[in-house]
Structure formats: C-alpha cells, structure tokens
Amino acid sequence: MTDQHETSAVTDTVAAESSRPADPGPWELLDEEPGFRRFLTVRLRRYRMPDGREVEWDVLGPEIGVTSGVTVLPLTPDGRIVTIRMFRAGPDAVVTNLPGGLVEPGEEVAVAGARELEEETGYTCETLDVVGWQWSGASSTFRKYVAIARGCRPDGKQQLDETEDCVPVELTVDAFRAELRTPGAMTGIDAAYLALDHAGLL
Numbered sequence: 001m002t003d004q005h006e007t008s009a010v011t012d013t014v015a016a017e018s019s020r021p022a023d024p025g026p027w028e029l030l031d032e033e034p035g036f037r038r039f040l041t042v043r044l045r046r047y048r049m050p051d052g053r054e055v056e057w058d059v060l061g062p063e064i065g066v067t068s069g070v071t072v073l074p075l076t077p078d079g080r081i082v083t084i085r086m087f088r089a090g091p092d093a094v095v096t097n098l099p100g101g102l103v104e105p106g107e108e109v110a111v112a113g114a115r116e117l118e119e120e121t122g123y124t125c126e127t128l129d130v131v132g133w134q135w136s137g138a139s140s141t142f143r144k145y146v147a148i149a150r151g152c153r154p155d156g157k158q159q160l161d162e163t164e165d166c167v168p169v170e171l172t173v174d175a176f177r178a179e180l181r182t183p184g185a186m187t188g189i190d191a192a193y194l195a196l197d198h199a200g201l202l
Contacts, residue, residue, distance in 0.1 A: 025050035039063055043141075061141040062102060068133070068143040070113045071100035071188055073195035074123055074152040081176045082123050082152050084166040088187055096179050096186045098195070099166070103145070113147040121168040122158035126151025131198040134190060146195045173201050 027047040035042040041064060045057045062069070074082035087094050101116040103109055109130050118124055128149040136142040160166055171179065179185045180192055196202050 027055075030054065037064070057139065059139055059141050060137065065105050066102050067141070068103045068109070068145060069101060069136075070103055070109050070116065070130070070145040070147055071098050071191035071195070072113045072117050072128070072147045072149050073098060073192070073199060074117055074121070074125060074149040075199070076152050076170060080170040080172055082117075082121055083169050083171055083176065083179075084120055085169055086164065086166045091184060091187065093184070095184070096169070097188055098192055100188070100191075109145045110147065113145070113149065117149055117152070118156040119159045119161075120164065120166045121154070122156050123152045123154050123168065124156040125149035125153075132194055134194065144191055146191050146198070148195055148199050 027049055029045060030048055031046040033044050035044050035058065039062065041061050043059050043061070045059055046054060047057060048054050061067075076082065082099070084097050084099055085094055086097060088097075099117050099120040100113070101120070103112040110128050113130065114125060114128050117128075128147050130145055130147045133143050133145040136144045154168070158166070158168075176192075177196075180189050186192065193202070
C-alpha cells in the first residue's frame with residue numbers, strides 16, 4: 001500500500017513537471033565592460049534578448065579574482081548553533097550572521113569554511129561538509145557555498161580582519177529560527193535556511 005502511494009506521488013510529480021510551460025529563451029551576452037571596482041565590483045553587460053532587443057545590465061561580484069564565498073552552519077556537540085554578532089554597513093546595524101567569507105583563489109571550499117569559522121569565532125570543528133551553493137543575488141556573478149560544520153568547540157583562535165568586530169554567540173535551534181523569522185535581525189538568511197534544510201533542522 002505504501003509502495004503504491006509513493007509510486008503514485010512520483011508519477012504525479014513527473015506529470016506536473018511535464019506540463020510546466022517551457023522556459024524563456026536565454027539572453028545572448030554581447031559585451032561586458034568594467035564599471036565600479038573596489039571590494040565589490042560592478043560590471044556592465046550588454047545582452048540581446050530572444051526578441052532581438054538589446055539591453056544593458058549591471059552585474060555585481062566581489063573583488064577581481066574571487067568568484068565564490070562560503071557560509072557555515074556550525075553545530076556544537078550538544079546541538080547549539082554558533083553565530084556571530086557584528087555590524088553590517090548595508091543594514092547600518094549590528095545583526096546576527098553565520099560565520100563565513102570569501103574563498104581565496106585556488107582554495108578548496110571546505111578549507112575556506114573551516115578557516116573562516118575559526119577566524120571569525122575561535123571555534124574549530126570535527127567535520128565540515130559542503131552541502132550546496134546558490135547565487136548571491138539575481139544580478140550577481142558570485143557563488144555562495146553552504147557548509148555544515150559539526151563538533152564545533154571554542155578551542156581555536158579568533159583572528160579578525162581589521163574591519164571585523166565579530167562576537168560569537170551560541171543559540172539553540174529554536175532561538176536561531178526565531179532570529180531568522182525576525183525582520184532585519186539577520187543577514188544571509190537564504191544560506192541559513194538552506195543549511196538548516198540539509199541538516200534536518202527545519
């Protein structure tokens with residue numbers, strides 16, 4: 001009975017997907033030129049749309065040579081989540097974040113995740129698994145990887161950049177989810193939800 005129900009559900013899903021309208025045609029990239037360049041870079045792209053019209057679009061990324069970053073969901077042995085409290089210039093306020101940062105050119109994502117975790121929190125981990133990635137934004141060329149670190153303990157050394165002021169805070173899963181649901185309390189909530197999903201904590 002269960003097998004028949006599961007088979008029916010799969011069949012229904014396949015049928016729904018097959019009846020979905022076709023995707024729009026891709027845009028053709030004609031040209032790209034540099035624009036604003038500092039820590040964040042903006043480049044101007046010119047595209048030809050499927051109907052022949054040409055449009056310009058600004059795309060955003062990090063500094064030249066860096067193509068991705070990583071966000072880490074750190075779990076302690078008793079299941080608490082290690083977060084950081086820090087000032088963010090966009091919200092112009094102190095907010096809750098998950099630790100993370102840029103993946104250096106040639107660096108493995110998992111290595112970058114463990115490095116950023118210790119640098120920003122002073123915690124080390126027993127294991128770290130990269131579970132997926134997402135675009136940083138709809139107009140971004142930047143990939144944001146998501147990782148889950150387990151067995152996290154405060155036995156490392158916090159090493160902050162000159163513009164970082166991270167204060168590590170352990171939260172229960174319920175308290176962390178409350179932060180996620182509070183408007184303006186956190187940044188990077190898309191990566192946080194993806195990590196929670198992969199960790200089975202939603």
